[in-house]
Amino acid sequence: MVDTSRTKALLQLIRFDKPVGTLLLLWPTMGALWIAAQGMPDLQLLGIFILGTFLMRSAGCIINDIADRNVDGAVVRTKGRPLVTGAVGLNTAISFFVILCLAAFALVLFTNTLTIGLSVAAVALAATYPFMKRHTHLPQVVLGAAFSWGIPMAFAAQLGELPPQIWLFYLGNVLWTVVYDTMYAMVDREDDIKIGVKSTAILFGESDRLVIGVLQGFCLLALLLAGLRFELGQPYNISLVIVAALFYYHQQLIRRRKPSDCFKAFKHNNWVGLVIFLGIVACYPPLSLG
Numbered sequence: 001m002v003d004t005s006r007t008k009a010l011l012q013l014i015r016f017d018k019p020v021g022t023l024l025l026l027w028p029t030m031g032a033l034w035i036a037a038q039g040m041p042d043l044q045l046l047g048i049f050i051l052g053t054f055l056m057r058s059a060g061c062i063i064n065d066i067a068d069r070n071v072d073g074a075v076v077r078t079k080g081r082p083l084v085t086g087a088v089g090l091n092t093a094i095s096f097f098v099i100l101c102l103a104a105f106a107l108v109l110f111t112n113t114l115t116i117g118l119s120v121a122a123v124a125l126a127a128t129y130p131f132m133k134r135h136t137h138l139p140q141v142v143l144g145a146a147f148s149w150g151i152p153m154a155f156a157a158q159l160g161e162l163p164p165q166i167w168l169f170y171l172g173n174v175l176w177t178v179v180y181d182t183m184y185a186m187v188d189r190e191d192d193i194k195i196g197v198k199s200t201a202i203l204f205g206e207s208d209r210l211v212i213g214v215l216q217g218f219c220l221l222a223l224l225l226a227g228l229r230f231e232l233g234q235p236y237n238i239s240l241v242i243v244a245a246l247f248y249y250h251q252q253l254i255r256r257r258k259p260s261d262c263f264k265a266f267k268h269n270n271w272v273g274l275v276i277f278l279g280i281v282a283c284y285p286p287l288s289l290g
Contacts, residue, residue, distance in 0.1 A: 009087035010096065013065060014058035020267050022057045024180065027273030028173045029053055029150030031280045032166070035230055036158035039284040045157050048107045053150065055107070059100040060126045060146070062093050067130035068197075075191040114156040122149045134196075137203035140185065144177035165229035172222035179215050179247075180269040182208065183254060186262040209254060216247040223276070232283045239279025246272050 015021060029049055033041040040046075065072065065083045069090070072078035082088035101123055108119040125146035132139035148170050155166050178200060185192070185201035186208060192199055204211045220240055227236045246268070253265040 005087070009082045010092075013062055013082045013088050013093060013096070014100075015061045016058075020270050021061070022054055023270045024177075024273055025057050025147050025150065026050065026053045027270075027277045028148065028169070029154050031277045032151040032154035032169065033158060034277075034280050034284065035169075035232070036155045041158055044110065045154075048110060049150065049154060049157070052104050052107045055100050055104040056122065056126060059097050059104065060129070062097040062100070063127050064130040066090065066093055066097070067133075071195045071197060074195045075188055077188055077191075111157040112160055114160060114162075115153055118149070118153045118156055122146070122153065125149060133198050135198070137198040138200060139198065140178045140181040140200045141174070143181050144174035147177045148173040165226060168222050168226035168229060172219050172226060175215050175219035175222060176269070176272065179212055179219065180266050180272075182212055182215075183250070183262050183266040183269075186254065186257060187259040187266070208257070209251060212254070213247075213251060216251075220244060220247075232280065235282035236276075236279040239275050239282075242275050242279075243272050246275070 011017065030046075033045065033049060065081055068078070069083040072081050073084045078084070083090065083093055105119060105123075108116050125142065129139060129142045129146055132142045151170050151173060152162055152166055155162055182200045182204065185199035188197075189199070189201045193202060200211075201208060220243065223243075224237075224240055227240070250265040250268060253261045253268070
């Protein structure tokens with residue numbers, strides 16, 4: 001008989017009920033696949049990257065909770081996590097993390113040597129990020145590097161090479177990740193200061209909105225330059241205009257620094273990723289689909 005409480009705890013551990021994190025990781029990866037394929041990518045690759053994104057985001061949540069298991073209980077937002085309450089044991093969490101990583105790696109084996117090599121770096125970045133919060137105020141930069149790694153992997157899988165201009169997309173995505181994860185860190189800033197966890201939200205202090213705005217501007221610039229290099233059309237440029245409006249809305253949400261509004265701004269960044277992805281898809285004629 002299935003132990004429903006245990007299953008529920010494991011699903012909570014991988015944030016199955018909170019898909020925003022998966023989507024934030026998925027949209028730029030899908031956009032990279034579309035650009036690399038000049039339209040609809042190979043269906044097998046599409047399936048590999050969709051499932052792989054879910055598996056690696058789930059694994060990332062587990063290693064994050066393992067790293068924070070001794071401090072999450074002191075933070076209002078995280079005190080109910082399974083490793084804090086004891087609903088999931090440490091050994092079980094470690095085993096689940098390994099299983100998810102192996103499953104993701106098995107998917108990558110259906111691609112090519114370059115992609116397999118890049119996947120090793122992806123695991124290293126995902127596993128490193130949670131521990132950066134103890135040593136630097138820039139863990140969001142490491143998260144950005146990890147969350148953006150699907151971009152070079154997508155190009156490697158589709159083309160077997162890494163065109164130089166992909167790094168403009170990569171940079172834009174890293175900057176965007178720092179933006180939305182700083183908003184996320186603003187939710188826990190007071191608790192994090194008390195327990196000694198570091199973040200860009202703490203580093204930026206009262207200049208947080210200004211720095212976020214500057215990062216949003218450079219993000220748009222990097223994405224615009226990437227679009228020019230890949231010769232993306234007007235739909236993509238329009239999507240960036242919409243993104244600029246969304247960024248302005250997020251600035252309004254965080255202006256009073258209320259934790260609930262900062263969290264809302266973080267979650268709303270899902271629409272930024274979706275808009276950019278749709279702008280990329282719209283640049284390619286329907287006949288290229290399928």
